Amino acid sequence: MSATTEGMRFSHVYLLQPELLPDSKRMRHRLGIAITSLGGPDFLQQLGQHIEREHGIPVHNARYKDYWPNIVQKFELRDVLDLITVVFNFISDTNRERLQHKRNNFIFSCRRIFEEEQVRYKIDDRGGVRFSVDVEFEAHRTSTILTISSKRYTAVRTLYEEAYLHLDKSPPDAKSALRSSFNATECLFRLMFSNAHQLSASEVQKHLEPLVNRLYDGQKPAINLAQKLVASLKDWIDGAHFYRHEPGSEEPVQPPLELAIYMLSEASGHIRWLAKLDEMNS
Structure with missing residues (x-):
């Protein structure tokens, strides 16, 4: 402060x-x-x-x-x-x-x-x-909720808001916050691509990369930048998987709070961009 x-x-x-x-x-x-x-x-x-x-x-x-x-x-x-x-x-x-x-x-x-x-x-x-975190973090939340305020994104918005509720707990449940932010992003991704089985790097490459190339066709700098953002989304997905509980594996410990806050901030950006791509594609 x-x-x-x-x-x-x-x-x-x-x-x-x-x-x-x-x-x-x-x-x-x-x-x-x-x-x-x-x-x-x-x-x-x-x-x-x-x-x-x-x-x-x-x-x-x-x-x-x-x-x-x-x-x-x-x-x-x-x-x-x-x-x-x-x-x-x-x-x-x-x-x-x-x-x-x-x-x-x-x-x-x-x-x-x-x-x-x-x-x-x-x-x-x-x-x-x-x-409780800072104004920029809250601004991310506000902007994202406004972006996904339509009826189409009701389930996405519910999962996204759950992430913040987990952070509001005492002590904060950073692991559940991270998972809810992932679930919100996955919900939006599967809404955009009904044939996608899950949110994974391979599914992003299969479905999102072609869409980006089509939507930004003829704009080489935009395509280059968009592909970097796609790569960033893949890295974010891989990072989130470290805190997802797979059947038969040990439950991960709580992530450091600062990492969970960073991941949630990144989720906000991914969700806003995916929602805009969804709008452009409709």
């Missing part, structure tokens, strides 16, 4: 498709309860007024604890994530040690909520909310 963005509000760092950002009603409800533990009616009333000034949205009945879970439910998601930073900075105490203790307790509670509700956010030590 960059030091220059630490403690900044979520919406000041990221602005992606809001409907694709991880959300949870239970997370919102629990955040509302966590806020009410910070002080009494006067504190909550002042906090509500402060939020109205910071967010530009009305907060009614803020002095009553029972209203806070519902208040947070009505916020836009960007405001929910900004809220953690705003509340963190609003907490005050004349004693420096008590102030730090109060803020640390609030951050601890919010981190626990994010972890247990399996939403892909983390919180820095100054109350700034970030994606």
Whole structure:
């Protein structure tokens, strides 16, 4: 995480498709309860007024604890994530040690909520909310889901989203994430080529290479580049097979998390390109 963005509000760092950002009603409800533990009616009333000034949205009945879970439910998601930073900075105490203790307790509670509700956010030590991996990784997910949003790719999208759910577990299930990303890619490949038995280097060479040559016919630089991408896909497939459990073989151990994240990022690129080729071929 960059030091220059630490403690900044979520919406000041990221602005992606809001409907694709991880959300949870239970997370919102629990955040509302966590806020009410910070002080009494006067504190909550002042906090509500402060939020109205910071967010530009009305907060009614803020002095009553029972209203806070519902208040947070009505916020836009960007405001929910900004809220953690705003509340963190609003907490005050004349004693420096008590102030730090109060803020640390609030951050601890919010981190626990994010972890247990399996939403892909983390919180820095100054109350700034970030994606649990990084913005580029999340951008890959958002872009890929948009690419495979049509009904034709429903099964592909389900498998692809499963990969991220496995990474959301505590601890992350990197092996299942890798496998789901492979299954999503294979599902799309077999959707494109109904005669393909599986996603393998030989099947890619048999089915995908001729399609690429045909679609980019007459564009020598494009064909040369596309064939390099096909070769990259073959290497990705071979790499993924190290973590696929074959009958009669020993179950592989968990891959290092950074390798699983890289493989999932690569899967996103492969899926987007294959979906575009599928569209071009239709």
